[in-house]
Amino acid sequence: MSIVFSFPAYETIANSIADEKDMQRGDVTIRQFPDGESYVRLNSPVQGQDVIIVCGLDKPDRKIMALMFFAHAAREMGAKSIGLVAPYLGYMRQDKKFQDGEAVTADIFAAFLSQIVDWLVTVDPHLHRHEKLNEIYSIPSIAIHANDLIAEWVRVNINRPLLIGPDAESEQWVSEVAKKAGAPFVILTKIRRGDRDVEVSIPNVATWHTHTPILIDDIISTASTMITTAEHLKEAGMKPPVCIGVHGIFAGDAYENLLTSGIENVITCNSIHHKSNGISIENIITHAVMNIKSNPGLLTI
């Protein structure tokens, strides 16, 4: 038997997994003391069971101690294994030293998380200089993709879409989504000067005036890239774009800033709970977890 626990805000995904055969739902209390320390209590027995915990790692510093406490408590209570479903995986962006003396947090965080849990399932991790999670994660780590769901959403909801990828890195998956949605695409060139300072070059879009531009990115954090791009599209006489992000982090006022930047609307997957959620990933996550259950060989690296 497996028992599925949820961090706050991941109940939909945990319930979807727990609805399957040989799965049950577990109950855990996770809260903060007034002094900012985390408290964790497992209210369901886990002796001899395969434990699955659903905990996205956006704002990872706020959750990682509680996740560590959860895993230690579960092991101490006799759990057979502990798997992590992290719909969003944090600390993937600093994947090299851009300057001397920098901590390569992607590597250090991966090593730490690999000590805490036994396997990992995540959705569209921000792989850039690394091709696969297992270059930095020493536990079996499975990345699933929201491409099909996004392509389907575009196909059903948008008339004459033009997919727009923000940078060269995005070409591979934007082209794939475009192909599946039966839509054309263009890729922009992005120069990042700081956390919030981004310049974007727009290729000749004059031929697409009758299309609805779909700005698509894996992570929407400050939304600077999308806001800048939306302004350029407007200057080029394009229609207001629809913005799609797999993961809507929306740092600070990013969501409000994006909504008021002359776009049509914003849609994200529910990997991070947010009012922009419009594409549900619980089915593909549940499928991935059940695939692991029936093919334990997937958990050998």
Add this chain to the structure above:
Amino acid sequence: MSIVFSFPAYETIANSIADEKDMQRGDVTIRQFPDGESYVRLNSPVQGQDVIIVCGLDKPDRKIMALMFFAHAAREMGAKSIGLVAPYLGYMRQDKKFQDGEAVTADIFAAFLSQIVDWLVTVDPHLHRHEKLNEIYSIPSIAIHANDLIAEWVRVNINRPLLIGPDAESEQWVSEVAKKAGAPFVILTKIRRGDRDVEVSIPNVATWHTHTPILIDDIISTASTMITTAEHLKEAGMKPPVCIGVHGIFAGDAYENLLTSGIENVITCNSIHHKSNGISIENIITHAVMNIKSNPGLLTI
């Protein structure tokens, strides 16, 4: 040579240590990206050096990832050793399972921190069921005490003081501070019903009407205990008390609530940077660190 780095808000203590012989000050950048992930860059070389990092562990979840990144980066850059000066040490309160299924965070956090750094110096850790840090920390861990400094502050600043300890646990050190300050003391009985719900019994204080009550505790977090006690003292016709905490955490509005609860004033040690700081601990910390430097034997458990 040793090189001393500081997390934000611990510069005074780091500078005090770095002023000593064979010590130098290092520079580190620690900041958060808009998405809540931590960034760490060591701007000083540490090759072959003994590294000391000053980082208090109040609100520990906010800092612990950055501390882990700092330690990994320092080791990767060739540091000979990494010592942590944590003027306040977090996660000391959940030192047992009060209910089934609870994570014993004191033990888990201690094991984790023991993996990151090589030794630890702290001030008045909240030792309750454990007598010594080395029952949970596997690295050499030295606890120093602010008793003498507090006693001296009371002696110099208060006429006819009556020291008041909040609960049975506090008796040992409150009696010691009282003795050093040449003052009488009483110990209260505390019943805790929740994070912020505390009941306090006041013994007969009628004989102390002409004294200034000094409420003294190791940690002021919600300040519920001090506020409740201050109300009881008022009902008993005592003077408004002076409140002294070694560590002023002041969760939420605790400081404002305490100030307006009919007390005289609040004084804390600068283990946690706060406007109530009135007792400086950098000298006793520097002394402890220099003691370790000249007696490396202190670092064998």
